[in-house]
Amino acid sequence: MTNPYEVLGVSPSATDEEIKKAYRELAKKYHPDNYADSPLADLAEQKMKEVNEAYDEINRMRQKGKGTGSVGSNTGAGGSYYGNNASTSQFYSVRIYIQRNMISEAEKILDGTPEGNRTAEWHYLKGMCAFRKGWTDQATEYFRKAVNMDPNNQEYRAALNNVQGQGSFNYGGYRTGNGGSASSTGCSCCDICAAYMCADCLCSCCRSGC
Amino acid sequence: MFGYLRVQKSELLVREWNAYRAVYCGLCKQMGRDYSFLTRLTLSYDGTFYAMLLMSLSRSCKGFDKGRCTCNPLKECRFARCEDDAYHKAAALSVISVYYKLVDDLTDSGFWRRLLVRAVKPLFSHWHKKAAKRYPELEQLVFDMMDAQRQVETGEKTGVDAAAHPTAQMLARVLSLEARNEAERRIFSEFGYHLGRWIYLIDAADDLEKDIKRQNFNPFRDCPPEDREAYETRVLNQCLARAYDAYQLMTVVDFKGIFDNMLLYGFPAKQNTVVYRLKEEKDDKSV
DSSP: OOOHHHHHTOOTTOOHHHHHHHHHHHHHHTOGGGGTTOTTHHHHHHHHHHHHHHHHHHHHHHHHHHTOOOOOOOOOOOOOSSOGGGGGOTTHHHHHHHHTTOHHHHHHHHHTSOGGGOOHHHHHHHHHHHHHHTOHHHHHHHHHHHHHHOTTOHHHHHHHHHHHHHHSTTOTTOOOOOTTSSSTTOOOHHHHHHHHHHHHHHHHHHHHHO | OOSOOOOOGGGSOHHHHHHHHHHHHHHHHHHHHHTOGGGGGGOOHHHHHHHHHHHHHHTOEEEEEEEEOSSOTTSEEEEEEESSSHHHHHHHHHHHHHHHHHHHHHHSSOHHHHHHHHHHHHHHHHHHHHHHHHOHHHHHHHHHHHHHHHHHHHSSSOOHHHHHHHHHHHHHHHHHTTOSSHHHHHHHHHHHHHHHHHHHHHHHHHHHHHHHHHTOOOTTTTSOTTTHHHHHHHHHHHHHHHHHHHHHTSOOOTTHHHHHHIIIIIHHHHHHHHHTTOOOOGGGTOO
């Protein structure tokens, strides 16, 4: 079995507080919300599971050492990515194919659907195929169409929000800065120079100290 | 389509900046050794990124050597020491892609540029043959990409997704070559796909005016001018967001700070300068 401390990326001598912090950061990183609809969702889930297990393992070891009571388990961050209506859907097989990342099979069925049967769900699934392939622009269009046809469906709306969220600035842990300004950090040249001087000073301090 | 994979120097630690430079200089040196002094001129930030990623994935960088820059003997340089073929591979990919870029330029660029390309092409043909022989799989992937690109660009009603697909797929496949298992293959492929897509689209955004003037293909040409910035930003952000998600699942240890910097600061900053037509910040310009 892998070392739980390595999984969390902390040293075995880390304090409980540090471990908690590392755990929280990783849990945020692999959170299923970041991977909604992503073809890598299962891998992120796997990572999340490893992190949870490692955290529980460390807690168990430490509790044993201290001989105090039990600690709450931190599992259960998984979750299904597909709506509840999946099993009753007319495109059930398409959903299964998408879930298994068999996109060309799913697309074949969708493209074979006659014009009259192209419901909101059809557009949603078509968008999902495009999204999985990485064709986000097309996916956005299909999701928008699905939401327009069936505005009350939460599943379609969530997919549209997700893809639009990726296009906006505050997606997940990902920062692109403030759009129109010259530098994404909002520093002027002077700030950078000053920062460099400070950093240089600190460096030389350290060196002379050693 | 070269030179978009930048670091944001102002956000790097000094030691990270030095390491980045050492990879850049190391690759430059190897390009000179593998091919010719002149191929060093094709050294790019993208090649550096690829070499650094290869070294990081195989953990083959074993320290730094001191030396002198061959182009400027007065300048002291550090070179990242690499124990596998990361530099060779990156050099080969650069030579191969520059060669195909030249071939492409022969058909869609101005008169003077065509003249220049005619003059240097025989030299590159020779190096290209050498690189292709050493890494036939890379040669095949770039060749397929150029082929698919030509078809896509002559097709009717090509949207951004279809236009970016050949480049995206090429990088996905190039990075998949490094995978050691199925999970890695999927992660590298997703990362490569969206990064490749980003490179293609940012290049297209950069060349928009030129392409319109010359009536060349450009995926953004049908976009109304008042929506252009918002649309490009949205599409490009989506690429980076998904590349970043895939990157988070990769186990990167060596050069991690540099990669984090590129994905979170360097690429978005470059994207902003291109989309909003800003001037490059001097501080971030040179290695």
